Structures are given as structure tokens and as C-alpha cells.
Amino acid sequence: MSPSATRQAVAAAQRIVVKIGSSSLTTTEGGLDAERLSVLVDTVAKRVAAGGQVVLVSSGAIAAGIAPMGLRRRPKDLATQQAAASVGQLALAHAYAESFARFDLTVGQVLLTADDVVRRSNYRNAQRTLNRLLGLGVVPVVNENDTVATTEIRFGDNDRLAALVSHLVGADALILLSDVDALYDGDPRKGGAKVIREVTGAADMEGVDAGSTGASGLGTGGMASKVAAAKVACTSGIPVLLTSSANAASALGPADVGTAFAATGNRLSARRFWLAHAAGANGRLWLDDGAVAAVVKRRRSLLAAGITAVEGAFDSGDVVELLNPTGTVVARGVVAYDAEELPTLIGRSTHELPAEQRREVVHADDLVALR
Structure with a gap:
């Protein structure tokens, strides 16, 4: 059987983001597994030698710090997680630098926090840095900066981070490597689950139970976060291949393994992608049906007349x-008013407003529909 168009696109991709999970790089006791890391680097280096550019989004910092710190298991409190990340990040970066040096490849470490993708200026700075590293022939190794994270380290942060980085660098494909060889319609450990080889749209995901946690106890993403990350990338025009780290050579080669997620949307501009997936929302505006139709279907600006409530x-x-009106988020945008200004304006047509307030609440240029 000939490969699908999605698999052909992944195999031919010139710029690729590869995400590797903690459980694929570390032992069950904690600490890096040098052999696994070496095999991964061999595969990435081969793709680079063939003319490709690879950004490696690597988990493993916290897990790598467990054994050196004398801990028995992954810490649950934030302070100890940050301490483990501090120790483990150094070990991880050193291991990558040494391993890639075997192929005369230079590694650049890029540590990102949520702020770096939520704040527009930081987002653009990260974009410039990553593009410059790739232009210089460097292999960027990206990780969430767990050492200075100020919120709880959430499940699946690096899966989502990989999807965001894919758009940041204009990747042609995203490859998610974990400890599971493909997406199944249920838990493959329980038996009877069927593998899903191709996802071309929402219909292919009906009835799929992706679960919520990883199997090893070291990883934090689980299949649910990988599916969510795949959706972010695919709806932004980037095909995704999901498989196990053991299949890395095939994933970065003919792409004939795992589950392929077809790109279902058009590439968004950097600004619109940031609005849709990276920016944090500080409030909510409830719209009537007419405003929803104008914003989502006709891509018009949001006016005060179509707003029913402010949160x-x-x-x-x-x-x-x-x-x-049913509470579903249908769009995101940059608001042109402070929250306290809007209650007296909502539901009123433009000609009823004072002259200084006759402007769009959210301009069409600052708005992205999500449905």
C-alpha cells in the first residue's frame, strides 16, 4: 500500500520539529539513559546530514535530576521539581552536546516559559532566535524552563510546546515520540484496542479514548496531550506523525509508522496563531447569534451591539x-476597551454611543475564529 499524502509530506519535510518524552530518555529509577539518547541523536543527525533542519523539543530535565539528587521518585511539590530540573537540565544539555558532537553538530539550548509564548514580544524574540540557530546549522534543543516556572508543571506542557514551536519556526512537520507506537481507540495495555493509522479529520477521532496520563510514571504528557498538540498543529496547516521513540528512525525516514494526522487547516500568520493558541485570555465576552455569525462566518469586527455579557x-x-450563547468559545481577539468600560456599551448600536466610543470592541484584524 502506498503511503498517504500526510506520510509523504512528513517524509519530505525540510524543517521538522521532533518532540521526545521523558520516559523515552530516562531510566525508571531516574537519570538519563545514555544509549537511548545516543540512538535518538543518531537518527536526528542522519536527517540533518540529508539536508533537513531539526528542532528537538526534549523533555527529561526533571526526570534526569531525580537520581543525582538522591530522590526515589518524581517530586510532587513545585520547589523540588524546580530543583530537580536545575540539576537535570545541565545533565541533559551536556549529554546532547556531547552526542551531537560525534557528527560535528552544534547544539543550542533554548529554555522557554509560558510567558515566552503568551507575551507577544517574547514570542517574536523566540521565533527570531530559533530561526537564526537553524540558519547557522545549529540543532536547537528546546525545553520548558521548569527551573523558573511559577505555576504548577502541568500535564502535557512539552507536547503543547512542541506544537507552538512548530508554528514558531514554520515547520513542515511535527513528529511526537513517546513510549506508545501509535494512537489506539482505547488503552492498548488492556487488550482489544485498535490502532488508528490515519486521522484526516474529527470523524476519525469519534469514540477514541486517549486517556490522560503516561504509563511509565516519568512522563507527564500522556496520549491526551499528544492528541491535543496534534490538533493545534494540524489545524494550523502542519502534518503530525505520532509514534514511539523506538520507531524514531522510521518516523524520520519513510514515515511509515505510527499515526499520521493530516493538516486540516491553512497556515495562520504568526499573529493569528499566537491569538488562537499561545496567548493567555484575560476575560470573556458573550455574544448573541448575530454577532457570532458576523465574527465566525463573515470574519467581521465585533461591535458592542452584539455583546450580551462581560466576564x-x-x-x-x-x-x-x-x-x-451556549458558552462555547468561538473566537479570540484583542479587545479595544477596558473591562469596566464595556457594561454601559453592550447591546447598543454604534450610532447610540458617544463619538469617542464608536469603535470596534474587537477589530477583525485582531481576531481569529476557532470554529
Whole structure:
């Protein structure tokens, strides 16, 4: 059987983001597994030698710090997680630098926090840095900066981070490597689950139970976060291949393994992608049916007349979510008013407003529909 168009696209991709999970790089006791890391580097180096560019989004910092710190298991409290990340990140970066040096490849470490993708200026700075590293022939190794994270380290952060980085660098494909060889319609450990080889749209995901946690106890993403990351990438025009780290050579070669997720949307501009997936929302605006149709179907600006309620504390220039009457988020955008200004304006047509307030609440250029 000939490979699908999605698999052909992944195999032919010139710029690729590869995400590797903690459980694929570390032992069950904690600490790096040098042999696994070496095999991964061999595969990435081969793709680079063939003319490709690879950004490696690597988990493993916290897990790599467990054994050196004398801990018995992954810590649950934030302070100890940050301490383990501090120790483990150094070990991880050193191991990558030494291993890639066997192929005369230079590694650049890029540590990102949520702020770096939520704040527009930071987002653009990260984009410039990654593109420059690739242009210089460097292999960027990206990780979430767990050492200085100020919120709880959530499940699946690096899966989502990989999807965001894919758009940041204009990747032609995203490859997610974990400890599971493909997406199944249920838990493959329980038996009877069927593998899903191709996902071309939402219909292929009906009835699929992706679960919520990893199997090894070291990883934090689980299949659910990988599916969510795949959706972010695919709806932004980037095909995704999901498989196990054991299949890395095939994933970065003919792409004939795992589950292929077809790109289902058009490439968004950097600004619209940031609005849709990276920016944090500080409030919510509830819309009537007419405003939903204008914003989502006709891609028009949001006017005060179509707003029915306001939630949250936000300032002009913040990102807000736009909800339909049933409470579903249908769009996101940059609001042009402070939260306290809007209650007296909602539901009123433009000609009823004072002259200084006759402007769009969310301009069409600052808005992205999600449905």
C-alpha cells in the first residue's frame, strides 16, 4: 500500500520539529539513559546530514535530576521539581552536546516559559532566535524552563510546546515520540484496542479514548496531550506523525509508522496563531447569534451591539475569548476597551454611543475564529 499524502509530506519535510518524552530518555529509577539518547541523536543527525533542519523539543530535565539528587521518585511539590530540573537540565544539555558532537553538530539550548509564548514580544524574540540557530546549522534543543516556572508543571506542557514551536519556526512537520507506537481507540495495555493509522479529520477521532496520563510514571504528557498538540498543529496547516521513540528512525525516514494526522487547516500568520493558541485570555465576552455569525462566518469586527455579557478583569490590548450563547468559545481577539468600560456599551448600536466610543470592541484584524 502506498503511503498517504500526510506520510509523504512528513517524509519530505525540510524543517521538522521532533518532540521526545521523558520516559523515552530516562531510566525508571531516574537519570538519563545514555544509549537511548545516543540512538535518538543518531537518527536526528542522519536527517540533518540529508539536508533537513531539526528542532528537538526534549523533555527529561526533571526526570534526569531525580537520581543525582538522591530522590526515589518524581517530586510532587513545585520547589523540588524546580530543583530537580536545575540539576537535570545541565545533565541533559551536556549529554546532547556531547552526542551531537560525534557528527560535528552544534547544539543550542533554548529554555522557554509560558510567558515566552503568551507575551507577544517574547514570542517574536523566540521565533527570531530559533530561526537564526537553524540558519547557522545549529540543532536547537528546546525545553520548558521548569527551573523558573511559577505555576504548577502541568500535564502535557512539552507536547503543547512542541506544537507552538512548530508554528514558531514554520515547520513542515511535527513528529511526537513517546513510549506508545501509535494512537489506539482505547488503552492498548488492556487488550482489544485498535490502532488508528490515519486521522484526516474529527470523524476519525469519534469514540477514541486517549486517556490522560503516561504509563511509565516519568512522563507527564500522556496520549491526551499528544492528541491535543496534534490538533493545534494540524489545524494550523502542519502534518503530525505520532509514534514511539523506538520507531524514531522510521518516523524520520519513510514515515511509515505510527499515526499520521493530516493538516486540516491553512497556515495562520504568526499573529493569528499566537491569538488562537499561545496567548493567555484575560476575560470573556458573550455574544448573541448575530454577532457570532458576523465574527465566525463573515470574519467581521465585533461591535458592542452584539455583546450580551462581560466576564473578567482586562485592559484594552488584552486577549479575550468570545463565546456563543451556549458558552462555547468561538473566537479570540484583542479587545479595544477596558473591562469596566464595556457594561454601559453592550447591546447598543454604534450610532447610540458617544463619538469617542464608536469603535470596534474587537477589530477583525485582531481576531481569529476557532470554529
